Amino acid sequence: MINSKLCDLLGIEYPVFQGGMAWISDGKLAAAVSNGGGLGIIAAGNAPGSYVREQIHIAASLTNKPFGVNIMLLSPFVDEVAQVVAEEKVSVVTTGAGNPTKYMALWKNAGIHVIPVVPSVSMAKLVTRLGADALIAEGGESGGHIGELTTMVLVPQVCDATDLPVIAAGGIADGRGMAAAFMLGACGVQLGTRFLVAEECSVHPNYKDKILKASDLSTITTGKRLGHPVRSLKTPFSRALFEAEYSDISDEELELMGTGKLALAARDGDLQNGCFLAGQIAGMVKKEQPAAEIIREICEGAEPLLKGAAAWVK
Secondary structure, three states: OOOOHHHHHHOOOOOEEEOOOOOOOOHHHHHHHHHOOOEEEEEOOOOOHHHHHHHHHHHHHHOOOOEEEEEEOOOOOHHHHHHHHHHHOOOEEEEEOOOOHHHHHHHHHOOOEEEEEEOOHHHHHHHHHOOOOOEEEEOOOOOEEOOOOOHHHHHHHHHHHOOOOEEEEOOOOOHHHHHHHHHOOOOEEEEOHHHHOEOOOOOOHHHHHHHHOOOOOOEEEEOHHHOOOEEEEOOHHHHHHHHHHOOOOOHHHHHHHHOOHHHHHHHHOOOOOOOOEOOHHHHHOOOOEOHHHHHHHHHHHHHHHHHHHHHHOO
């Protein structure tokens, strides 16, 4: 059975995190992943503290196992959400799209395991010094907000820069990806796109359908001009946004073009105007299945590969 020090640290059965996907990763999905032996994560996104508290209570009503909350540090509600998770004493907080320095002491004092997403070695070193419990090294293959480095390049450098457990994210959807992540030095993996098609995921059916029909060339990156690139599926909206980025439109107008488009995709399934965030691995996701089955399938796929690694050494 796949097991690592991450499992002992967090009290989970398998070293598999479910990514925090805004307007998608709710209490129901998080509970299903946790019940399946992984770590379910509620996404705070741009939602207010009241929404996050509600989802925490939903997850707690559906599972007695550890789960976490992902906090997007660019959110206008980040201060109140940071306080909510401290008050609720969730097991884990993961952070993205920013530097969590301001909130680390608050969460640590509440007994919360703090696991920031890091896109670079410098950020990994910083949050290690500040007392993080583990790190998520997320490569640019992932969906949503992305950094410059790929998973293959980022993970081993982060592992070399810290003694903390490292979770690999970006471009992982099956046992082969998990085995590769372990060989790079990680002791766990985080998946977002694969869990988009979990049966317990409440995202709009159009969103799931687009993931299931995606190919290896179905994603596009926008937002580089604004300093926060985002990966999504190619749609009329994302193509128009990409073209606008290289026009004489102002940064303010460009920012406005993208506002609210993820909710249109996740909640309404708007195929014309929605932004369907997804990683490059979408082309490998071919079926809808229960979250617990996804976790078992990935771990069962990785185990024989890891056991057979010695075949390459003479």
